[in-house]
Amino acid sequence: MSDSRPEGGTALTRLSRLGYALPAQAxxxxxxxxxYRHDGATVHVAGQLPYLxxxxxxRGLLGRDVAVQAARALARQAAVxxxxxxxxxxxxxxxxxxxxxxxxxxxxxxxxxxxxxADAASELLxxxxxxxxxxxxxxxxxxxxxxxxxxxxxxxxxxx
Amino acid sequence: MSDSRPEGGTALTRLSRLGYALPAQAxxxxxxxxxYRHDGATVHVAGQLPYLxxxxxxRGLLGRDVAVQAARALARQAAVxxxxxxxxxxxxxxxxxxxxxxxxxxxxxxxxxxxxxADAASELLxxxxxxxxxxxxxxxxxxxxxxxxxxxxxxxxxxx
Amino acid sequence: MSDSRPEGGTALTRLSRLGYALPAQAxxxxxxxxxYRHDGATVHVAGQLPYLxxxxxxRGLLGRDVAVQAARALARQAAVxxxxxxxxxxxxxxxxxxxxxxxxxxxxxxxxxxxxxADAASELLxxxxxxxxxxxxxxxxxxxxxxxxxxxxxxxxxxx
Numbered sequence: 001m002s003d004s005r006p007e008g009g010t011a012l013t014r015l016s017r018l019g020y021a022l023p024a025q026a027x028x029x030x031x032x033x034x035x036y037r038h039d040g041a042t043v044h045v046a047g048q049l050p051y052l053x054x055x056x057x058x059r060g061l062l063g064r065d066v067a068v069q070a071a072r073a074l075a076r077q078a079a080v081x082x083x084x085x086x087x088x089x090x091x092x093x094x095x096x097x098x099x100x101x102x103x104x105x106x107x108x109x110x111x112x113x114x115x116x117x118a119d120a121a122s123e124l125l126x127x128x129x130x131x132x133x134x135x136x137x138x139x140x141x142x143x144x145x146x147x148x149x150x151x152x153x154x155x156x157x158x159x160x
Numbered sequence: 161m162s163d164s165r166p167e168g169g170t171a172l173t174r175l176s177r178l179g180y181a182l183p184a185q186a187x188x189x190x191x192x193x194x195x196y197r198h199d200g201a202t203v204h205v206a207g208q209l210p211y212l213x214x215x216x217x218x219r220g221l222l223g224r225d226v227a228v229q230a231a232r233a234l235a236r237q238a239a240v241x242x243x244x245x246x247x248x249x250x251x252x253x254x255x256x257x258x259x260x261x262x263x264x265x266x267x268x269x270x271x272x273x274x275x276x277x278a279d280a281a282s283e284l285l286x287x288x289x290x291x292x293x294x295x296x297x298x299x300x301x302x303x304x305x306x307x308x309x310x311x312x313x314x315x316x317x318x319x320x
Numbered sequence: 321m322s323d324s325r326p327e328g329g330t331a332l333t334r335l336s337r338l339g340y341a342l343p344a345q346a347x348x349x350x351x352x353x354x355x356y357r358h359d360g361a362t363v364h365v366a367g368q369l370p371y372l373x374x375x376x377x378x379r380g381l382l383g384r385d386v387a388v389q390a391a392r393a394l395a396r397q398a399a400v401x402x403x404x405x406x407x408x409x410x411x412x413x414x415x416x417x418x419x420x421x422x423x424x425x426x427x428x429x430x431x432x433x434x435x436x437x438a439d440a441a442s443e444l445l446x447x448x449x450x451x452x453x454x455x456x457x458x459x460x461x462x463x464x465x466x467x468x469x470x471x472x473x474x475x476x477x478x479x480x
Contacts, residue, residue, distance in 0.1 A: 032282035033297040037259045039202055039318055042359055044260040047298030061269055063464075099357045100364040104300050108269070109381055109428070112468040122352035137353040138367030138474045140424050141464035144223075144301035148272040154298045158359055192442035193457040197419045199362055199478055204420040207458030221429055264460050268429070304383075304461035308432040314458045 011093040014128045020080045022087060036089040042099070043089045045155040049147060050077035059148040062141070063111030066150045072120035075103065078153040079121035083128065086157045098125050098135040100156040106149065107141030114139040121153055132160050171253040174288045180240045182247060196249040202259070203249045205315040209307060210237035219308040222301070223271030226310045232280035235263065238313040239281040243288065246317045258285050258295040260316040266309065267301030274299040281313055292320050331413040334448050340400045342407060356409040362419070363409045365475040369467060370397035379468040382461070383431030386470045392440035395423065398473040399441040403448065406477045418445050418455040420476040426469065427461030434459040441473055452480050 015022060036045045049056060050073075058074060060066050066074075079101075087093040103118035105111075118139035125133035135155075145152045175182060196205045209216060210233075218234060220226050226234075239261075247253040263278035265271075278299035285293035295315075305312045335342060356365045369376060370393075378394060380386050386394075399421075407413040423438035425431075438459035445453035455475075465472045 032279040032286075033261070034294050035296065037294070037296040039259045039316070040200075040360075042202075042362075044296040044316065046296040047300070059272075064269075099359045101353070102298070104298075106269070106301075107464045109303070109384075109426070109464050110468070111464050112379075112466060114464070115466045119352040126352075134354050134357070136355065136357040136364040136366040138422070138424075138472065139466055140367070140462050140472060141426075141466075142300050143303045143429070143463045144267045144269050144271050144274070146272060146275045146299055146301075148270070152298065152300060156359070156364065192439040192446075193421070194454050195456065197454070197456040199419045199476070200360075202362075204456040204476065206456040207460070219432075224429075262458070264458075266429070266461075269463070302460050303463045304427045304429050304431050304434070306432060306435045306459055306461075308430070312458065312460060 011128050018124065018127060022093065023081060023084045035085045041158050043086060043157045045082050045085045045157060047152045047154040048078045048081040049149040049152055050074035051081060052077055056147055056149055058150055060150060061106045061108050062117065062150060063108030068113055068116055071105065071117045071150050074151040075117050075121040075153065076124045078151050079124050082153050082155045086155060090159050095160050096129060097132040097158050097160045098129065098155060099158055101135050101137045102154040103137065103139040104142045104145060104152040105139065106145045111141055114141045117151065171288050178284065178287060182244045182253065183241060195245045201318050203246060203317045205242050205245045205317060207312045207314045208238045208241040208245065209309040209312055210234035211241060212237055216307055216309055218310055220310060221266045221268050222277065222310060223268030228273055228276055231265065231277045231310050234311045235277050235281040235313065236284045238311050239284050242313050242315045246315060250319050255320050256289060257292040257318050257320045258289065258315060259318055260296045262314040263297065263299040264302045264305060264312040265299065266305045271301055274301045277311065331448050338444065338447060342413065343401060343404045355405045361478050363406060363477045365402050365405045365477060367472045367474045368398045368401040369469040369472055370394035371401060372397055376467055376469055378470055380470060381426045381428050382437065382470060383428030388433055388436055391425065391437045391470050394471045395437050395441040395473065396444045398471050399444050402473050402475045406475060410479050415480050416449060417452040417478050417480045418449065418475060419478055421455050421457045422474040423457065423459040424462045424465060424472040425459065426465045431461055434461045437471065
């Protein structure tokens with residue numbers, strides 16, 4: 001039907017083939033807020049950093065400390081963490097439908113490749129969810145992010 | 161039921177106990193846009209600066225000009241101003257239910273404590289609204305904000 | 321009824337009187353994501369840069385490289401591009417109703433006039449759509465934007 005249609009198996013299988021596990025609970029420094037909130041059928045997922053096993057592997061700015069390839073891996077990890085929250089909100093990763101993704105890239109004032117960083121997260125969403133992973137997106141370069149993370153991702157989702 | 165359940169009285173009473181009054185109308189430099197807009201039952205509140213009596217008490221960047229504690233007070237004030245708009249949209253502060261909060265913190269490139277600033281606003285929402293104040297959240301560090309405000313807050317709400 | 325009520329004719333006519341054509345398809349570097357996504361009746365439009373005929377006329381930061389007047393023209397162009405996407409989502413520019421606009425302005429840390437830049441986009445929306453163009457808005461100053469664009473605009477819309 002479309003070349004963005006994912007190969008067979010569940011979304012979890014496809015995620016696993018890409019080398020990612022879904023964290024039991026997306027890591028967060030959140031006691032003051034919740035990982036997601038429903039508004040009718042819409043799910044707002046809190047901004048996710050690229051934590052892996054409770055650690056941020058890389059800190060700093062694109063254009064100064066962090067290369068685009070490294071940031072692309074971080075963007076994928078942050079997207080996986082956001083998917084974990086979305087899956088727990090919806091009850092099943094296969095039923096998650098992405099509506100909108102905001103990608104924040106900690107950037108020097110002269111860095112202009114935020115889209116290449118964000119593309120890595122966009123690709124992952126479509127690889128895992130197929131048509132349900134296609135989304136509107138806004139990528140911007142910010143001065144700094146919590147914990148000096150190079151990347152942060154916020155999703156708005158719904159259920160297929 | 162939950163330790164985030166607010167003590168008795170109205171939301172306005174709880175706000176008052178915290179030392180805040182609800183401004184009659186949230187201050188804004190807005191003639192070109194509106195303080196809120198409905199999309200069905202969802203209310204989008206325009207970004208709010210920490211104006212108090214028409215003044216911005218502090219200007220500048222976290223990590224250079226403004227301490228975390230001072231910025232936390234500004235985040236609470238911006239949240240109060242956003243609540244004022246939400247209350248006027250919904251008709252009653254007690255019926256406001258927060259869905260999502262975006263917290264923008266004007267930051268140097270090496271500042272990484274945006275979450276501590278945002279936590280102050282998150283706490284206030286729960287103290288005032290209880291369960292209805294619990295929200296998904298994204299905190300980011302931006303280069304600068306209108307009027308050189310250190311903090312700006314945007315809310316998405318609905319009605320309980 | 322209101323002085324924001326547009327003069328006669330279609331929204332396209334009013335846009336044309338302001339000197340803008342609606343691009344056939346809003347330009348974008350997007351193969352990895354889609355220009356818009358529906359969530360029920362709500363339309364999330366992907367972030368739009370001020371491309372005109374496939375080109376970004378100006379690059380750089382407010383407060384260093386780009387004057388406010390030049391950035392206001394870019395904000396209007398980005399808003400036109402976002403309207404083009406919204407019109408294709410809704411099927412008819414006259415039926416587009418704007419809910420929320422996020423305006424990102426690439427700024428030095430001492431620039432504080434993001435609202436003046438964003439006002440140009442807000443004015444255009446109301447000039448073209450009348451009451452349906454009135455929106456909640458958040459304007460922020462970011463470190464950098466894709467392609468070193470000085471301005472990026474994201475819209476949430478619905479249908480009148």
